[in-house]
Amino acid sequence: MSENVGRWLRDEIENAILSNEFSPGERLDEMVLANRFGVSRTPVREALMQLDAIGLIEIRPRRGAVVIDPGPHRVYEMFEVMAELEGLAGSLAARRLNDEAREAITAAHKRCELSAKAGDSDEYYYANEEFHKAIYAASRSEFLQEQCTQLHRRLRPYRRLQLRVRNRLSTSFSEHCAIVDAIFAGNGDEARRLLRAHVGIQGERFSDLVASMATR
Amino acid sequence: MSENVGRWLRDEIENAILSNEFSPGERLDEMVLANRFGVSRTPVREALMQLDAIGLIEIRPRRGAVVIDPGPHRVYEMFEVMAELEGLAGSLAARRLNDEAREAITAAHKRCELSAKAGDSDEYYYANEEFHKAIYAASRSEFLQEQCTQLHRRLRPYRRLQLRVRNRLSTSFSEHCAIVDAIFAGNGDEARRLLRAHVGIQGERFSDLVASMATR
């Protein structure tokens, strides 16, 4: 546990929300949370204020906190922004690539290949996360990296759902291949274009998303 | 004042930071703030936790809160991301433009023109803000709009400094003209390209930024 309870609680509750333990729309009672974690209301409130500031929950004055339900359209908008930021990260990565970043990307890409060929969608999920994070890091823009990581976290549950769709695994991996080629070739524009397409949700993938969101 | 003191304080302190009343690196004492605003430490702490979550201040455990000093390089990175998001907003605006948005952009553009011709850099600053916000709104992506607005707020002090540079006013305005043309023509790619260039800090503008940051 982190050194102060407030921060620890923030992470704990954030994880609970992102792993869907607290469903969208659910009310978060301060006393219930306090009892559950064995602390007083004060650090719980501090954690909730932070989650409110981040945008994960909404605190309505005198009426308590509820988990925000983004809704399909808003999730789509979030993917749209994510695609743009990843595109930028890719383009910067292509320009600023160094040995360390190249190795990190190669390693993550290899891991994706193995799990994709094994058809292990859970393992691919983690490998995919590592792959994208390697690209963020390769951009060598700390701020961009933070923004990407944060958005990535918030979109986690939906990404996971998407991987379940048809043969998304092999499609995703072949897109990764092209992205790696573009970055390693120093072709920033191409990397940007490919990443935007890879991350964004166009056409039928939006209805896939809506369908998978409905069945939770 | 907002209905709960915590949120009010958050906005209050946030404004104080963004208007440079609290300088980067400055320590924010909880009791001092509590006395200044005539409240107890509790809501002050809640406000600080939120600002920490947003990234405006840093709370080091048991050592208090300090205003984050982004430093020139990080500010550059923030402008880089801002440019990308504004580019996306512009491209969406070009595709999704409706009458309402067109009028809002036209009005803000007109206001920019007047203040630019008058050489009133303060007035241009506000008109410029309205212009960019009109474009965010025209993108009709709530999430993107929020992200843009938030980043815009954080970059406020630096934007203001930039306008003081040489004949940035007229340069900025002529860029606006091209942007408006592209959006109204429905040319998303061009709007994106122009906005990226308009917002980003290339070449000498970075050293201008560094110079202006040094002299505060």
Added chain:
DNA sequence: AATGCCATTCTTGTATACACGATGCTTGAC
């Protein structure tokens, strides 16, 4: 029987009290 109003109760918002850790100053020893 249904609806509206009032009271009770529950939960949030704020203040205060207490505890623990960090920082800085003073004193003593080398």
Added chain:
DNA sequence: GTCAAGCATCGTGTATACAAGAATGGCATT
């Protein structure tokens, strides 16, 4: 004279107490 160690003081971290507003249930009235 300088450096280190210990103590004191200040400030943060957490708990608890108290106040105020919202929700809910019951009672009365139509």
